[in-house]
Amino acid sequence: MYPFDVVISRNIISANSIGIHIHAVRTYVTHNSISYNEYGVIYVGSTGNVASYNDIYRNSLYGMDVKEGATVNAEHNYWGDPSGPYHPTVNPDGKGDTVGGNGEDLDFIPWLTEPVGHINERPFAVLEVDKTTVLVGEEVTFDARASTDDGEIVKYLFIFGDGTNSSWTTLPVVKHNYTAPGTYNASLVVMDNFGVTSNNTATVTITVRTKPPETPPPEAPPPTPSPIRILTHINEELIRILRGIPFVGDIIMFLEELVPGYGALAFTTTCLLIIIALVVLRRRRGVRS
Numbered sequence: 001m002y003p004f005d006v007v008i009s010r011n012i013i014s015a016n017s018i019g020i021h022i023h024a025v026r027t028y029v030t031h032n033s034i035s036y037n038e039y040g041v042i043y044v045g046s047t048g049n050v051a052s053y054n055d056i057y058r059n060s061l062y063g064m065d066v067k068e069g070a071t072v073n074a075e076h077n078y079w080g081d082p083s084g085p086y087h088p089t090v091n092p093d094g095k096g097d098t099v100g101g102n103g104e105d106l107d108f109i110p111w112l113t114e115p116v117g118h119i120n121e122r123p124f125a126v127l128e129v130d131k132t133t134v135l136v137g138e139e140v141t142f143d144a145r146a147s148t149d150d151g152e153i154v155k156y157l158f159i160f161g162d163g164t165n166s167s168w169t170t171l172p173v174v175k176h177n178y179t180a181p182g183t184y185n186a187s188l189v190v191m192d193n194f195g196v197t198s199n200n201t202a203t204v205t206i207t208v209r210t211k212p213p214e215t216p217p218p219e220a221p222p223p224t225p226s227p228i229r230i231l232t233h234i235n236e237e238l239i240r241i242l243r244g245i246p247f248v249g250d251i252i253m254f255l256e257e258l259v260p261g262y263g264a265l266a267f268t269t270t271c272l273l274i275i276i277a278l279v280v281l282r283r284r285r286g287v288r289s
């Protein structure tokens with residue numbers, strides 16, 4: 001298109017360092033959405049440019065700038081706010097993108113108070129996990145589906161906080177496991193269909209614990225004296241006493257001969273009543289005689 005060397009129209013130019021860098025050519029820039037770049041449009045050393053009916057907004061440093069004697073007629077653009085672009089002297093109350101120049105080499109007056117086309121909003125990232133405390137090697141599910149945008153979220157970047165990430169992926173749900181114990185701040189960045197990325201903080205803290213050691217075999221309970229052993233002990237004492245008694249001692253010794261060793265002890269309890277009965281019987285006889 002005469003008198004221009006280049007026509008740039010109907011593009012979405014988003015999320016770059018410099019959206020359009022024009023050097024030594026005469027350009028006509030129209031009906032573009034130029035947003036979320038650091039610099040929207042920079043003209044270097046070329047004169048007679050025209051830029052009209054563009055939406056130029058939310059470029060972080062400059063919406064438009066001119067360098068090395070470049071000139072541009074930049075009337076009738078929307079700069080992100082009805083108050084126009086910010087220029088420190090020509091329009092200090094402008095709340096839109098910042099413009100450079102001296103007010104003549106970059107002529108932005110008049111500006112549009114309404115956008116020409118669609119104003120894209122930055123996406124908002126929301127990160128959710130199925131659990132925040134896991135063991136080493138245990139799988140964690142990271143879910144970005146609660147993220148929002150005015151348009152569409154097309155890519156996700158999960159940063160796991162352990163030095164690894166998912167790379168940009170179209171999958172909104174991914175799984176990851178941690179190989180070492182510790183506390184990890186996982187985060188999420190999402191990208192919309194304009195290529196614009198979220199800039200809100202979407203983090204989740206994951207605590208990873210060491211696997212517990214194999215459960216040791218239960219310790220044997222301390223030995224409790226068994227009733228039988230106590231009984232045996234009593235019996236031993238009893239036998240010692242009984243041995244000293246005339247006649248009774250003879251019976252004991254007879255029983256021990258009959259069933260040697262502990263067998264005799266087993267007998268004693270059973271035989272105790274018999275022995276006592278014999279003693280009592282003998283005494284009665286003694287009383288009678």
Ligand SMILES: [Ca+2]
Pocket residue numbers: 075107108109110
């Ligand atoms: Ca003008």
Ligand SMILES: [Ca+2]
Pocket residue numbers: 120121122123149150151152192193194196
């Ligand atoms: Ca968007």
